[in-house]
Amino acid sequence: MIKFYRCFYPDKDGVGKNQKVQYTFVYENICESKRLYTDNIKGMATGKCIYCGKKFEGRADKKYCSDACRTSYSNDLKTRENEEIRSIRLSLRKNRNILKKLIGKKQDQIIPKETLEHNGFLFDYHTHFFTSELQKNVFTFCYDYGYREIGNKKFKIIRRWGADH
Numbered sequence: 634m635i636k637f638y639r640c641f642y643p644d645k646d647g648v649g650k651n652q653k654v655q656y657t658f659v660y661e662n663i664c665e666s667k668r669l670y671t672d673n674i675k676g677m678a679t680g681k682c683i684y685c686g687k688k689f690e691g692r693a694d695k696k697y698c699s700d701a702c703r704t705s706y707s708n709d710l711k712t713r714e715n716e717e718i719r720s721i722r723l724s725l726r727k728n729r730n731i732l733k734k735l736i737g738k739k740q741d742q743i744i745p746k747e748t749l750e751h752n753g754f755l756f757d758y759h760t761h762f763f764t765s766e767l768q769k770n771v772f773t774f775c776y777d778y779g780y781r782e783i784g785n786k787k788f789k790i791i792r793r794w795g796a797d798h
C-alpha cells in the first residue's frame with residue numbers, strides 16, 4: 634500500500650517542509666515503513682531494503698534489495714504471526730483448563746472471583762459469548778467452558794453442553 638503525505642517536519646534526510654513524501658506501508662499500522670522520494674526521475678527511486686536496510690535503486694514501489702530479502706522478510710512475518718497466534722491459544726487453553734478444574738464433575742459451579750484470580754485466570758482472553766435460552770444470561774466462553782459474574786464478586790461456571798442456565 635502506498636500513501637502520500639505532506640512532510641511537516643524537515644528531517645535529517647533532506648526532505649523539506651511541505652514537500653510531498655511517499656511512504657510504502659508493508660502492513661498497516663504495524664511494521665516498517667519505507668520512505669521513497671517522489672522527486673526521483675522516471676519512477677526510479679533510491680530505497681532502503683525493508684529487510685536488511687541496504688540502499689538500492691529501483692522502481693519506486695520496490696521494497697527489497699533482493700529475492701532473498703523478500704523471502705526472509707516474509708518468513709519472519711509468518712514466524713511473528715505464528716508466535717502471536719500460539720501465545721493467544723496458550724492463554725485460551727489455560728483459561729479453559731482453570732474453568733474445567735474449578736467446575737469439577739458438576740454441571741455448574743459458583744466460585745469467588747479471587748479463586749479465578751489466584752489460579753491465574755486471564756479475563757481478557759475468551760473465544761465467544763453464549764446467551765442462555767430461558768434466562769437470557771450472557772456467558773463468556775473459553776472453548777467449551779463459560780462463566781458469568783453473578784454479583785457479590787462471585788462467578789458462575791458452566792459447561793457448554795449442560796442444562797439451561
Ligand SMILES: [Zn+2]
Pocket residue numbers: 682683684685686687697698699702
Ligand atoms: Zn535486503
